[in-house]
Amino acid sequence: xxxxxxxxxxxxxxxxxxxxxxxxxxxxxxxxxxxxxxxxxxxxxxxxxxxxxxxxxxxxxxxxxxxxxxxxxxxxxxxxxxxxxxxxxxxxxxxxxxxxxxxxxxxxxxxxxxxxxxxxxxxxxxxxxxxxxxxxxxxxxxxxxxxxxxxxxxxxxxxxxxxxxxxxxxxxxxxxxxxxxxxxxxxxxxxxxxxx
Numbered sequence: 001x002x003x004x005x006x007x008x009x010x011x012x013x014x015x016x017x018x019x020x021x022x023x024x025x026x027x028x029x030x031x032x033x034x035x036x037x038x039x040x041x042x043x044x045x046x047x048x049x050x051x052x053x054x055x056x057x058x059x060x061x062x063x064x065x066x067x068x069x070x071x072x073x074x075x076x077x078x079x080x081x082x083x084x085x086x087x088x089x090x091x092x093x094x095x096x097x098x099x100x101x102x103x104x105x106x107x108x109x110x111x112x113x114x115x116x117x118x119x120x121x122x123x124x125x126x127x128x129x130x131x132x133x134x135x136x137x138x139x140x141x142x143x144x145x146x147x148x149x150x151x152x153x154x155x156x157x158x159x160x161x162x163x164x165x166x167x168x169x170x171x172x173x174x175x176x177x178x179x180x181x182x183x184x185x186x187x188x189x190x191x192x193x194x195x196x
Contacts, residue, residue: 003021003037003040003041003044004044005017005018005021005044006044006047006048006051008059008063009059010058010059010060012060013059013060013062013063016060016063016064016067017047017063020047020067020073021040021044023072023073023074024039024040024043024073024077025040026073027073027074027077027078027081028040028077028081030081030085030100030104031081031084031085031088032088035084035088039077039080039081039084043070043073046066046070047063047066047067047070050062050066050069051063051066078104081104082101082104085097085100085101085104086101086102086104086188086192087192088101089101089188090185090188090189090192093185095119095122095181098119098184098185098188099119102115102116102119103116111191115184115187115188118180118184119184121180122177122180122181122184125173125174125176125177125180126173126177128151128152128169128173129170129173129174129177131152131153132169132170132173133170135153137160138153138154138155138160139152139153139154139169140154140163140164140165140166140169141163141164141165141169141172142154142158142162142163142164143162143164144158144159144162148162
């Protein structure tokens with residue numbers, strides 16, 4: 001559905017209104033089109049209804065009072081955009097969307113920092129798969145009781161014979177990455193239901 005802009009008689013009021021809409025659009029551009037339109041129409045509807053409550057008077061003054069009560073889009077939309085992005089991400093299971101949602105939500109609390117760190121581990125598993133293909137003798141799971149415990153690149157510090165997984169390293173990392181991905185996504189869904 002297309003947004004119907006509110007007509008103003010005063011050009012200054014129209015410029016202020018269009019600037020406010022532009023700022024809203026700028027804040028919600030990371031969301032899918034449906035969520036962008038929903039937020040834009042909701043705020044536009046609020047402005048329109050507030051203008052209709054007081055039909056007489058200076059349009060600029062009325063509009064400025066309404067926008068002041070609504071607040072700056074950069075502030076009021078930040079948590080809403082973060083929640084909508086998280087909802088989009090958990091529906092699609094797309095790791096890029098989840099990662100973007102976590103970046104938006106980092107300011108919302110310590111739990112998101114934990115999720116962010118878990119996602120870094122997830123990308124670490126993917127990186128290790130590529131590193132194992134690139135440098136198979138130096139990358140792996142090296143373990144020697146009391147001496148060495150390395151999951152990653154050994155930098156030539158250990159004997160390649162101490163690598164425990166051998167050819168099973170890549171399948172083990174793939175399974176670990178997939179399991180961690182689903183655990184993180186399910187934890188995010190659980191957190192969203194707890195927050196509601």
